[in-house]
Amino acid sequence: MDELVKRHEREDLENKSPSPSDRTKLLGYRDRLERVALEPLAKTGKGFYLVVAVLGAIVLWGLYAYSRQLSSGLAVTGMGNPEARSKVVWGFYIVNFVFFIGISHAGTLISAILRVTNARWRTPVTRMAEFITVVALIIGGSAVIIDMGRPDRVLNMILYGRFQSPLIWDFLAITTYLTGSCIYLFVPLVPDLALVRDRLGSKLSGPRRALYRILSINWHGLPHQWRRLGVALTVMMIVIIPVAVSVHTVVSWIFAMTLRPGWNSTVFGPYFVAGAIFSGTATLIILMVILRKVYHLEEFLTERHFINLGYILAAFCIIMLYFNLQETLVPAYKMADEEPHWFHDIMGGRYSFWYWFYIFGGMLAPALIVLIPRTRKIAGIVLASVLVVIAMWLERYLIVVGTLTIPQTPYEQVSYTPTWVEWSIMAGLFALFSLIVVVFTKLVPVVAVWEMVEQHAEEAGHASVPSVSVGGREPAAAR
Amino acid sequence: MVQPVQIEGVAGKLLLERVCMDNVKTDGVLAGESSKEPQASQGAERQSSKKDRNLITRRRFLCLFGLAGAGAAVASHLPNMSAVAADGETGGGPRRLRRWCMVVDLRRCDGCVGLNKPPRCTEACIMSHYVPDGMEWVQVYRTEINAHSGGTYFFPLHCQQCENPPCTNVCPVGATFATPEGPILIDQQRCIGCRMCMAACPYDRRFFNWGEPNQPPQAKAMAYHPETQQPAYKGTVMKCDMCPERGRAGEVPYCVEGCPRGVIYYGDLEEDIATNGREIIKISSYLARNHAYRYKEHLGTQPRVYFIPGYGEDAGRNAYDPRDSRRKELQWPRGT
Numbered sequence: 001m002d003e004l005v006k007r008h009e010r011e012d013l014e015n016k017s018p019s020p021s022d023r024t025k026l027l028g029y030r031d032r033l034e035r036v037a038l039e040p041l042a043k044t045g046k047g048f049y050l051v052v053a054v055l056g057a058i059v060l061w062g063l064y065a066y067s068r069q070l071s072s073g074l075a076v077t078g079m080g081n082p083e084a085r086s087k088v089v090w091g092f093y094i095v096n097f098v099f100f101i102g103i104s105h106a107g108t109l110i111s112a113i114l115r116v117t118n119a120r121w122r123t124p125v126t127r128m129a130e131f132i133t134v135v136a137l138i139i140g141g142s143a144v145i146i147d148m149g150r151p152d153r154v155l156n157m158i159l160y161g162r163f164q165s166p167l168i169w170d171f172l173a174i175t176t177y178l179t180g181s182c183i184y185l186f187v188p189l190v191p192d193l194a195l196v197r198d199r200l201g202s203k204l205s206g207p208r209r210a211l212y213r214i215l216s217i218n219w220h221g222l223p224h225q226w227r228r229l230g231v232a233l234t235v236m237m238i239v240i241i242p243v244a245v246s247v248h249t250v251v252s253w254i255f256a257m258t259l260r261p262g263w264n265s266t267v268f269g270p271y272f273v274a275g276a277i278f279s280g281t282a283t284l285i286i287l288m289v290i291l292r293k294v295y296h297l298e299e300f301l302t303e304r305h306f307i308n309l310g311y312i313l314a315a316f317c318i319i320m321l322y323f324n325l326q327e328t329l330v331p332a333y334k335m336a337d338e339e340p341h342w343f344h345d346i347m348g349g350r351y352s353f354w355y356w357f358y359i360f361g362g363m364l365a366p367a368l369i370v371l372i373p374r375t376r377k378i379a380g381i382v383l384a385s386v387l388v389v390i391a392m393w394l395e396r397y398l399i400v401v402g403t404l405t406i407p408q409t410p411y412e413q414v415s416y417t418p419t420w421v422e423w424s425i426m427a428g429l430f431a432l433f434s435l436i437v438v439v440f441t442k443l444v445p446v447v448a449v450w451e452m453v454e455q456h457a458e459e460a461g462h463a464s465v466p467s468v469s470v471g472g473r474e475p476a477a478a479r
Numbered sequence: 480m481v482q483p484v485q486i487e488g489v490a491g492k493l494l495l496e497r498v499c500m501d502n503v504k505t506d507g508v509l510a511g512e513s514s515k516e517p518q519a520s521q522g523a524e525r526q527s528s529k530k531d532r533n534l535i536t537r538r539r540f541l542c543l544f545g546l547a548g549a550g551a552a553v554a555s556h557l558p559n560m561s562a563v564a565a566d567g568e569t570g571g572g573p574r575r576l577r578r579w580c581m582v583v584d585l586r587r588c589d590g591c592v593g594l595n596k597p598p599r600c601t602e603a604c605i606m607s608h609y610v611p612d613g614m615e616w617v618q619v620y621r622t623e624i625n626a627h628s629g630g631t632y633f634f635p636l637h638c639q640q641c642e643n644p645p646c647t648n649v650c651p652v653g654a655t656f657a658t659p660e661g662p663i664l665i666d667q668q669r670c671i672g673c674r675m676c677m678a679a680c681p682y683d684r685r686f687f688n689w690g691e692p693n694q695p696p697q698a699k700a701m702a703y704h705p706e707t708q709q710p711a712y713k714g715t716v717m718k719c720d721m722c723p724e725r726g727r728a729g730e731v732p733y734c735v736e737g738c739p740r741g742v743i744y745y746g747d748l749e750e751d752i753a754t755n756g757r758e759i760i761k762i763s764s765y766l767a768r769n770h771a772y773r774y775k776e777h778l779g780t781q782p783r784v785y786f787i788p789g790y791g792e793d794a795g796r797n798a799y800d801p802r803d804s805r806r807k808e809l810q811w812p813r814g815t
């Protein structure tokens with residue numbers, strides 16, 4: 001075993017062929033990185049169990065609420081309330097579905113785009129982004145099942161699925177994206193799993209050792225294995241981008257394919273995709289700052305990473321503002337049919353507080369925080385991200401519930417008040433999301449060790465040569 | 480001569496292809512083919528349907544889209560809707576396909592405030608269909624004539640039985656479908672309760688069994704059929720079905736029967752006659768003479784319900800009468 005590890009290292013270094021003095025520097029970096037990355041896997045403190053217990057309790061509570069909903073039907077939700085009058089047909093569950101599918105864009109899309117453009121600073125970020133994607137997709141998918149009136153008939157989607165229905169497009173797109181994201185998470189994970197197997201093998205319990213042995217699929221860092229890894233990654237990062245874009249586009253089509261005022265819009269596809277990347281980036285920043293603190297990644301996740309992601313966030317703030325202008329000004333100019341109700345509700349009526357919070361707190365404020373140099377610090381960027389996540393959730397709420405409460409016929413006003421069941425299930429979904437992420441971080445290194453070593457070696461090798469990076473960013477060493 | 484015809488094995492037969500079938504349902508090709516017509520008459524019909532096919536409707540677009548994706552599996556599932564289309568006659572000549580429709584004469588509707596009762600049409604429908612709690616398949620709204628002149632009129636709203644129904648397009652499992660005779664039905668034994676159709680209906684004419692439906696025992700004992708929607712199932716969608724079984728039996732729907740003022744006419748666009756249970760009208764001329772319109776016609780849903788505009792003046796109702804209908808007092812049949 002040790003033999004192989006040594007060979008792995010030797011080959012690795014020979015491939016990069018830095019000078020002997022660089023080699024010692026490199027080994028130092030590599031050792032530090034491996035120690036930090038593998039520590040959470042080897043040692044588990046009390047804090048971890050506490051967090052798992054709290055999150056687990058919330059998940060169980062959500063499950064209890066869901067069991068109540070299963071036995072009494074959706075009548076226990078705010079949608080079944082008589083004051084919703086069968087008009088507010090979707091509530092918190094669909095809001096969370098759209099929200100989590102949006103979050104899922106954090107990952108794959110961001111990491112794939114950064115990989116494709118060869119942005120060098122991406123390496124410590126990609127793994128976390130890919131985590132978020134997979135977990136958020138699972139949570140988002142379950143939100144739809146929770147929303148169904150007849151979850152017992154979910155198989156009808158396969159038995160009688162009609163390709164004309166936007167829901168089937170969603171079903172196909174999300175399962176494709178989930179499969180793709182799992183592969184895209186797994187492929188770059190293999191060398192790191194092998195690392196865990198080789199470094200920690202003796203310290204782990206039997207089943208865990210077996211798990212890493214199986215999952216690392218006989219990876220020994222041989223040259224042909226590296227070649228294959230490179231090909232697989234290149235293919236996946238190119239394939240995953242259109243899949244990711246398609247997913248949120250078809251999610252938006254659930255709404256845009258209807259004739260409802262507020263949904264009947266042709267920009268919904270790009271609008272949702274932009275919103276998804278926006279909220280995904282914000283979630284990624286929040287997760288990064290937590291993991292950085294908990295797992296002592298300060299050396300590897302520097303302020304630069306936050307600032308770069310902050311720039312992406314700011315860019316999307318502006319894109320989203322533009323989309324909102326387009327989404328409101330065009331229909332507001334024409335004021336067709338029931339549109340006036342919608343504008344009254346969001347601009348000055350019952351949703352106005354949330355709407356203006358979304359505009360000012362969720363887009364203008366974060367953009368300013370990131371763009372003003374004085375606030376462009378880790379704390380500021382994290383604050384901006386929290387604002388963005390809250391605002392994007394509200395945006396989903398306004399789109400789903402806000403639109404459904406517009407009268408389409410001359411009937412009396414309807415309203416929607418979520419019940420404790422919906423709140424509990426929503427808390428359960430968020431807790432489950434966090435729980436899976438937490439457990440994940442205990443099973444695999446939270447940063448892509450081999451990619452970071454490779455990048456570090458490249459930068460060390462290039463330090464004397466002018467930067468030739470494709471992404472247009474100067475390497476870290478030059479800063 | 481009109482016989483009730485059973486649709487059997489609904490769950491298996493009424494599939495997504497219904498959407499495709501709709502495009503040709505009005506020109507008699509379906510009925511013709513099934514009864515082995517003489518070639519000549521068929522040829523003419525084929526031609527007319529070919530002309531129709533040049534019109535690319537939204538549904539046809541989706542249909543082609545769907546066929547491209549689903550491939551041959553779809554073709555093998557084409558249901559034999561001629562069973563529904565055939566009206567029981569044995570003679571030659573093309574069988575007539577009913578096209579049920581409604582005409583609602585708003586001039587006469589006073590929301591039953593004159594009787595001091597909740598709307599009788601709604602009540603009749605609720606009582607005869609054991610409509611579960613809280614649903615009003617036909618709902619009587621009181622609405623403003625216009626913002627400047629003031630005044631109100633009453634507006635009974637059924638499911639509009641759209642010929643281009645946005646609700647059936649979006650159903651992921653084909654649980655809601657258009658029948659060749661027009662009514663849009665729901666197979667509550669297949670519906671998964673996703674409520675996509677409710678979100679898509681621009682008239683808000685669909686209702687949901689959020690909990691266990693409260694129905695009397697006789698409803699629960701009925702054998703399920705989408706035309707009666709009995710018994711109701713928890714977690715599924717329901718709506719006005721236009722009572723096609725009543726039409727075939729030569730009767731008018733319960734809401735038509737229940738209306739004391741003869742507001743609602745029910746009839747067959749193909750034969751061009753309709754009745755409110757007291758008088759018979761020739762639909763085409765009645766619509767033209769009275770400036771009929773269809774609700775939200777600009778959406779392209781092509782409703783089968785026509786409205787005759789009016790503000791209650793014919794019936795002597797005062798447009799400035801402040802009384803609302805008493806629909807809040809409606810009673811639903813209760814289960815035990």
Ligand code: SF4
Nearest residue numbers: 638639640641646680
């Ligand atoms: S009125 Fe609504 S439910 Fe009825 S057919 Fe039209 S879209 Fe469907």
Ligand code: SF4
Nearest residue numbers: 650670671673674676
């Ligand atoms: S609620 Fe039922 S009928 Fe409506 S779209 Fe969903 S499965 Fe179809």
Ligand code: SF4
Nearest residue numbers: 604719720721732734
């Ligand atoms: S047509 Fe039949 S189902 Fe529709 S409202 Fe009238 S009685 Fe009820």
